[in-house]
Each structure stands twice: as structure tokens, then as C-alpha cells.
Amino acid sequence: MSTLTVSVVTPDGPVLEDAFEMVSCKAESGELGILPGHIPMVAPLTISAVRLKGEGKSDRIAVSGGFLEVRPDKVTILAQSAEKPADIDIDRARMAKERAERRLQDKQADIDFQRAEMALKRALNRLNVYENNF
Amino acid sequence: MASLRDIKGRITSTKKTKQITKAMEMVSASKLNRAEQNAKKFVPYSEKIQEVVASIAQGGGDASHPMLEARDVKKTGYLVITSDRGLAGAFNSSILRKVYQQIRSKHTSADEYTLITIGRIGRDFFRKRNMPVDMDITGISDQPDFSDIKDIASDTVQLYTDERIDQLYIYYNHYVSAITQEVTEKKILPLTDLNKEGKASQSSYEYEPNQEEILEVLLPQYAESLIYGALLDSKASEHAARMTAMKSATDNADDLIGDLTLSYNRARQAAITQEITEIVGGAAALE
16 A cells, blocks of 8 residues: 655754554545545644554554645645654643643633643643543 | 952952853853754744745635735834843844944834834833833743743734734844854835745645735744744844853953962062062161
């Protein structure tokens, strides 16, 4: 079966570069599944998990935003942060989740709700990827 | 002439200073190494994002975004990257001098510009001169992560989006080599000269859902990545500048120790000669 090269790049360096058979991810307009031979495309990603399937292996990556560039034989994901399950700092994610929840519950006007919500989303996404429940 | 003890004291203290500068030189050398690696790791990301941005900007005729269009300039933002600590030679002073001159020559009142500073030295410099510092961040680690800078970068880009500034310049030291750093001025926003920069990829893309929304996500991220790139560059320059400064301090200490040792020996010799003369003189008086 043909494969596509997937590379995940962040400002702090490349996270992953390997050959896979399928990439499925969540773009802003909905779920996307990409197989080899896809037409060139660019799409923004949501804070979500990217799932990669290859010959007898599968991988998942927690991305926070960024976008996806598709070429027939290559997929590049550019994100401000991207982590494999093994690289996720689970304690930090839990703490971030609690902090964000606390902030959202405090009905004070002087906090930035949007920012807290984004932080909560990122934390939940990391926890989900770490625990592998979708 | 200074007494023997004075000279000896100065030699010891210079030796101690030399030990410190030598240690700082070596610390900076290893930090420079790491900073260079960090800058290298960032290259794939910046190249890729530039490629995609350029291909969208070139390919799509109808793609428009406030960040791509120049508007009348009422207020200019200056993002100045300095270090938190001194002892780095001309690293901070050359950049601050340049920014200060630019502002003095371009603007007549403080309403026409605002400053965003990264690093303590820059912040203190502009505060002391009563210039408007809109945002500042200090205590960035020597090996910065993107997350360290994310907030100030996106807030700065937000200033532009909210039309509180109409253009944004960034000033930083560009790392050329371990002994040369160049003060660099770069216009970040609006992104008007995209077409010249970088090569666009050959393939034309399909946009999901459409170009406008892609640009909405892509351009702020691109601008932030430019800021982060400048910071990494500046960090490498800082360590290089400090290393060079400390190296010349160590060399100077060596020279100073040499001179002092010479005058110490001379003074010692003079003292001995004088003693002998006194003894001989005393003996001659007894005869």
C-alpha cells in the first residue's frame, strides 16, 4: 500500500517525521481523512488530536491549533505546539485544566474568558490524547 | 610609588576578577552553542510557514486581509529585543541607540508611537526617558520555548488587528557570527512585501474552507513566528556578545596582571637595593 510522509513541525523543532497510510484530523470545517494521492490543500486545524495510521502502527498527536498542508505524497502539520502522548506533561495538563475551570467558574468580569476557554480546551485535548479516549 | 602591599592586593583582586570573567566566557560559549541549535530547530517551521503564506499571497488574486494591506500610519509600534542582564559589550547599547535615534527623527510627540520591549534593559531605558512602553516581558530564559513568548507575540499582533498601531517594526541583534552581531530593523506588519520573500511552492492549493479563513489563522501565526525567530536570533547574539566581551575582559585582566607584576618586581628590587645601600652606608660609617 502506498504511504504518505507525515511531518509535524513546531517552532521548537520537528516533532515527528514518518510514513503513514492515513491521517485523520479535525479541521475547523470538520473531520478530515487524508489518504495518499490527495489534491494539494491547506486547512486550519482546531485544538484536537491528529491520528496517524500506518502499517501495523498508529500514532496520535495533540496539536493546539495551527494548520495542515497536504500534497499528494506529503502531509505537513504546522502547529504552535504538538506533542506525542509520551511527551505530554500530564501533571501540568491536569493543573492547567483545573486552573482554567476555576477561572471560568469565577464570574468575575476582569478575566479573559476566551483565553481561559482556550487553555481549558488545550488541557482537555492533552488529557484525552494521553489517556487515548476519543 | 605604590607600596608593595598595595600592588600585591591589586594583583590578587585582578586575578579573582579574571577567574570570574573567564568562567562567564565559558558559560556564554556553551549557551551560545545551545542558542544556535535552537535557532536551527526553528528553521524548518519558519521556512514552511513562509512557503505557504507566500503561495497563498501570490496564488489567490482575491485573498485580502487587514494584515496584508498598508493603511495610513497614525501610530507605529516598535518591538525592541534586549537582554535582561548587562555585561554583554555593546549588545544592548547599540540597539537602544538605534531605536532612540529612529524615534527621535521620525516622531515629534509620544502619541505617535508605542514600544513593546522584551528584556529588562530595554524596558528600563525607555521608562527612564518617559517613553510609552505598552507591554514588556522580562525573565525570558536563555533557551526560550515558543510558549514563553506566545502571549506577548499574540498581544502585539492583536494591537495591530485592533488598529491601535498601524505598523510594527522589530529591532534586534542579528547573529552573523560569534564576533559579529548586526542591529537589524525589520518591518513585520503589515505584511506587504511577502511576494519578494521566499519561494512559493509550485503546487496551487485547494483551501478548506476558503482563503479568507486560512489567512485569518495563518497570518497571525506567521507574524508570531517572525517575532519568535527574531528572539532566537537575538538570544544567540546576546550570548555571542557576552562571550566576546568576557573574552576581552579576561585578556585585559591578563595584561593588567602582567603590568602589575612588573611594577611589583621593580618595587621589590628597589626596596632590596635600598636596604643594601643602607647597610653598606651604615658599615662605612662605622669604619
